[in-house]
Amino acid sequence: MEILGSGAEATIYLETARGKRQVIKDRVRKTYRLPQLDDELRKTRTRREANILRKLPLPGPKLIDSDGKERIVMEFIDGTQAKLLLDKEVKLARTIGAQLARMHDAGIIHGDLTTSNMLVKDNTLYFIDFGLSFTSKEPEHKAVDIHLFRQALESKHYRVHERAFQEFLAGYRESRHADEVLARLAVVERRGRNKAKY
Ligand SMILES: Nc1ncnc2c1ncn2[C@@H]1O[C@H](COP(=O)(O)OP(=O)(O)OP(=O)(O)O)[C@@H](O)[C@H]1O
Ligand SMILES: [Mg+2]
Incomplete structure (x- = not known):
């Protein structure tokens, strides 16, 4: 697994599964936030992102999977x-x-x-x-x-x-x-x- 980037909120990995490249976006725990608030924020953002990817009527990465908490798996856009x-x-x-x-x-x-x-x-x-x-x-x-x-x-x-x-x-x-x-x-x-x- 290769790390594509680690932004303010998430770590982005690139992996190959069944011959296809996919991106894993992990919203990592932020220790400067209160744990409860941190869990809540990561969950809300992960769900928002998964929901939008599911219904986006224009070009964007297809949603492959999400745990509804901190992780999203999506199509890799080689751009x-x-x-x-x-x-x-x-x-x-x-x-x-x-x-x-x-x-x-x-x-x-x-x-x-x-x-x-x-x-x-x-x-x-x-x-x-x-x-x-x-x-x-x-x-x-x-x-x-x-x-x-x-x-x-x-x-x-x-x-x-x-x-x-x-x-x-x-x-x-x-x-x-x-x-x-x-x-x-x-x-x-x-x-x-x-x-x-x-
Ligand atoms: N599906 C994808 N295909 C190709 N590259 C991607 C994909 N998702 C993310 N990336 C690359 O990783 C970078 C960071 O991803 P993203 O913008 O989703 O996370 P972030 O800015 O860290 O998160 P957030 O703003 O939600 O805290 C992008 O700018 C892009 O270069
Ligand atoms: Mg970004």
């Missing part, structure tokens, strides 16, 4: 993190916008939209890392999702973030509810700026 591509390929942001439009139209909020949580394989964009996801049709929730993505662009892709966000918007306009959500985004961002003054 490249969007994070490593976006600076040279700003148009990728348009695809991100179009795919997010489909996800939001299906009533799914990602909750952690960064370019490390997207993989590109054969010109297809796959979303991953659904531990903070939930279902909602509220423009507010969709707008916050987009606002977090914009902040992620500003911090990880500062050289291209303005162009990238314009591309993203061009893609997102494919959503049936784009006008409503983008109007809400303006409200969310105004609120953010006002908060910063205090």
Whole structure:
């Protein structure tokens, strides 16, 4: 078994079972959290992620198995993190916008939209890392999702973030509810700026 990564929350292993490569995502115990709270958080995030993977109506890793507590087994996507591509390929942001439009139209909020949580394989964009996801049709929730993505662009892709966000918007306009959500985004961002003054 090979370790693919160990993020803030989870250790990601790659293994081969019955000739197929699969990913194991283990949400490891965090000793800085109270044990009970830690168990609860790991369980909620594991269940959220498994539930979304089960019903995701767009490209993403297929769920293979989950213990409903701390472990998820899913399909391995042999792709490249969007994070490593976006600076040279700003148009990728348009695809991100179009795919997010489909996800939001299906009533799914990602909750952690960064370019490390997207993989590109054969010109297809796959979303991953659904531990903070939930279902909602509220423009507010969709707008916050987009606002977090914009902040992620500003911090990880500062050289291209303005162009990238314009591309993203061009893609997102494919959503049936784009006008409503983008109007809400303006409200969310105004609120953010006002908060910063205090
Ligand atoms: N199904 C998969 N196929 C290929 N690579 C994956 C897959 N799942 C995760 N990875 C790789 O491992 C990295 C970390 O995975 P992920 O984002 O799910 O965990 P994390 O950020 O540590 O967890 P979390 O944000 O839930 O705490 C990803 O950025 C990606 O490079
Ligand atoms: Mg991640």
